[in-house]
Amino acid sequence: MLFKNVYVLILCTGFMFSQTYYSIDQFIMNPVMEMSAKGYALGKTGLMKDDNAFWVISNPSALTKLEGLNVSFSGNLSRYKEHRSVRVNDSFGGYTADASYVFNDNNFDYYAACLSYGISDKLALGLAYHPYYSYRYNYIEPVHDASYDLNRDPLVGYHKENFSGDLSNITTAISYKMYGISFGFNYNKIVTETIKRNRVVEVISESNNLASPTVYNDTLSYRFSDENFFSFGLTTNVLRNLVLSFSITESVNLEINGDSSNLGNYKIPSKISFGFELKPRQEIPASIIFQYDNQDYSKLDISSLNDAWFIDSPEEELNYYDKETFHFGIEIDNNKTPLRFGMVYENSIFQRDLDNAIFTFGIGKNINNLIIDLAANYSSLNYSYVDSFVPENNLSNPDLYEKITETNFDMRLTISYKFKL
Numbered sequence: 364m365l366f367k368n369v370y371v372l373i374l375c376t377g378f379m380f381s382q383t384y385y386s387i388d389q390f391i392m393n394p395v396m397e398m399s400a401k402g403y404a405l406g407k408t409g410l411m412k413d414d415n416a417f418w419v420i421s422n423p424s425a426l427t428k429l430e431g432l433n434v435s436f437s438g439n440l441s442r443y444k445e446h447r448s449v450r451v452n453d454s455f456g457g458y459t460a461d462a463s464y465v466f467n468d469n470n471f472d473y474y475a476a477c478l479s480y481g482i483s484d485k486l487a488l489g490l491a492y493h494p495y496y497s498y499r500y501n502y503i504e505p506v507h508d509a510s511y512d513l514n515r516d517p518l519v520g521y522h523k524e525n526f527s528g529d530l531s532n533i534t535t536a537i538s539y540k541m542y543g544i545s546f547g548f549n550y551n552k553i554v555t556e557t558i559k560r561n562r563v564v565e566v567i568s569e570s571n572n573l574a575s576p577t578v579y580n581d582t583l584s585y586r587f588s589d590e591n592f593f594s595f596g597l598t599t600n601v602l603r604n605l606v607l608s609f610s611i612t613e614s615v616n617l618e619i620n621g622d623s624s625n626l627g628n629y630k631i632p633s634k635i636s637f638g639f640e641l642k643p644r645q646e647i648p649a650s651i652i653f654q655y656d657n658q659d660y661s662k663l664d665i666s667s668l669n670d671a672w673f674i675d676s677p678e679e680e681l682n683y684y685d686k687e688t689f690h691f692g693i694e695i696d697n698n699k700t701p702l703r704f705g706m707v708y709e710n711s712i713f714q715r716d717l718d719n720a721i722f723t724f725g726i727g728k729n730i731n732n733l734i735i736d737l738a739a740n741y742s743s744l745n746y747s748y749v750d751s752f753v754p755e756n757n758l759s760n761p762d763l764y765e766k767i768t769e770t771n772f773d774m775r776l777t778i779s780y781k782f783k784l
Contacts, residue, residue, distance in 0.1 A: 394532075395494040396475045397421055399437055400777035404725025404738035405692025406705025408654045410596075410608050411638045412692065415734065415779040416477035419489030422608055423536035424547030424596035426487035432480050432782040437493075439473045439775045445502070446768040449750075461766055464504070471499045479536075489536035489549070498558050500526040504752060508570045519570035521563070522752035528558035530587060544599045551594070553615070555587045564752070574752040585626055588618035604642040611635050632658045638690070647697055652705075654690035660712040661685045686712045692723075701727045703738070717746050725775075734779040743770045 398409025399417035409421030416435040418425045447465035475493035482488065502524040507516035536549035564579035596610030615631040638654035660683045692705035703725045711717035725738030747764045 395473050395497050395529075396437060396439055396775075397493070399435060399779070400725060400736035400738035400775040401703070401727060403740070403773075403775050404703035404705060404723050404736070405652050405694055406654070406690040406723050407707050407721075407740075408638060408652045408690045408692045408705065410610060410636050410654050411606070411640045411652050412650070412694070415777070416479040416489060416491070417475075417777070419477045419479055419491040419536045419549060420493060420532075420534050422547065422596050422598065422610060423489065423538050423549040423594065424545045424598045424610070425608065426479050426489050426536060426538035426547060427481065427485060427540040427545045428598075429479050429487060430481045430484075430781070433478065433779060434782070435477045435777055435779040437475045437477075437775060437777040439475075439773060441471045441473070442772045442774075443467075443469045443471070443500075444770040444772075445469075446770075447504075448766045448768075449764075450766070465502075467502055469499075469501050471497065473497065485540045487538045489534075489538075491532075491534040491536075493532055493534070494529050495532035495553055496530040498526045498528045498560075500524070502751070506570065506572050508568075508572055518567060520567045520573050521565040522574060523561075523563040523565065524751060525561045525563075526559070528556050530555050544597055547596045547598075549594045551592050553587070553590050553592075555589060557584055557586055559584050572754045574754055576755065585619055585621050588620065590615055590617060604644060606640040608638050609636070632660055632662075632686075634658050647695060649696065650692075650694040652690070652692040652694070656686075656688040656690075658686040683712050684710060686710065699729045703727070707740075717744065719744055732781040732783065734777075734781075736777045736779070738775045738777075740773045741771070743768070745769075 398407065398421045399413045399415050401415065402409030402411070402413045402417070402421060405412050409417060411422070413421050413425075414428075416429070416433045417437070418429070445465070445467040446463060448461040448463045451462040473494045475491065477489065477491035477493070479487055479489040502522075504522040505518055506520045506522060508519045509516060531554045533552045533554065534549050536547060538545055538547040540546075560583045562579070562581050564573060564575040566573060566575070566578050569576065592613050592615045594610060594612040596608065598606065598608045601607055612634040614633040617629045617631065619626045619629060634656060635658075636654060636656045638652065641651045643649060643651070686709065688707060688709040690705065690707050692703065695702045703723075705723040707721040707723065709719050709721075711719070719742055721740050721742040723738060723740040725736065727734065727736045729735075745766065745768050748767055750763050750765045753763055
């Protein structure tokens with residue numbers, strides 16, 4: 364039936380070409396916790412400004428800057444709000460407007476821990492455990508039928524979609540300094556749990572507004588293979604007040620397995636990052652930070668996924684763009700309570716008009732050897748996408764597209780401690 368065909372189409376577009384609505388789709392999303400709250404507040408410039416054990420993940424070459432034993436714990440609360448609407452004609456003159464029909468609000472939390480040990484001023488080691496990608500997502504759509512009751516339309520059922528499961532990462536790192544340049548490597552082990560996607564149609568009473576005439580419940584389960592990858596970086600002081608860093612992360616080949624068969628393979632492109640930190644000479648200490656990231660998605664090959672995962676492939680060939688991300692941050696340190704502000708601008712690999720801007724901010728506090736950093740970010744995005752649940756009698760939305768407005772707000776707390784040895 365139509366619902367089944369659209370379900371196949373949604374899977375196809377969702378897993379391959381999704382934007383923030385499908386940020387649970389591991390193929391194009393960003394890592395969940397690859398830096399501390401300090402780097403997070405400064406436009407997500409962890410490569411340059413973590414200044415704690417989270418450099419094990421974000422920039423292993425900088426670990427030689429940390430003396431002794433350093434331990435960092437971080438927690439992140441992510442708040443995701445989603446508003447959906449469809450285009451309708453009103454009763455007066457045929458004016459087209461947006462009719463809202465879904466409001467979803469989800470909260471997710473993540474945790475990470477890192478430690479580093481400076482053996483000498485030239486050699487340092489590190490270890491970290493952190494979430495790598497997250498599939499968590501919940502969607503609930505109450506479905507109503509038309510009624511002559513002026514109070515409300517009767518509830519006839521629900522459309523529900525749920526994702527669960529995370530990919531975690533165990534990272535070990537080593538850093539060595541010579542001739543004024545610090546070199547660093549980290550080794551990453553991806554550990555996965557079963558990823559589940561569940562789609563449900565709950566029927567309270569018969570209605571053409573529901574995507575299925577009967578109760579429908581379908582679950583797709585799969586796992587990524589446990590894979591390894593390396594990162595390499597270097598950090599150096601060009602001038603007394605200018606620090607440069609560079610890193611490259613190798614590509615990752617993921618095998619996707621279902622209950623009893625291989626469902627395909629996917630390659631996460633390699634990532635190249637470059638950044639600098641400038642500390643102007645002035646009475647109040649301050650830092651200006653810039654970072655640039657690039658991932659080569661334009662050469663991404665998804666043909667194996669088309670053949671393995673879906674009944675039908677898209678008729679229209681889609682072109683990907685390289686993913687470029689620009690990070691900017693400013694830190695003002697006054698009386699050991701630094702103020703931090705930043706911005707991130709990233710393009711969509713799928714469509715240019717889905718480029719996204721993220722605003723970040725935060726503060727820090729030093730209490731002897733205890734360092735507390737708090738950060739937050741905010742972003743909002745509007746776009747059109749294929750309806751997840753298409754009613755059997757789809758007169759209200761014949762083109763199958765809906766407008767999605769998403770708001771993301773994250774808060775991150777990092778507590779670090781430097782042990783005196």
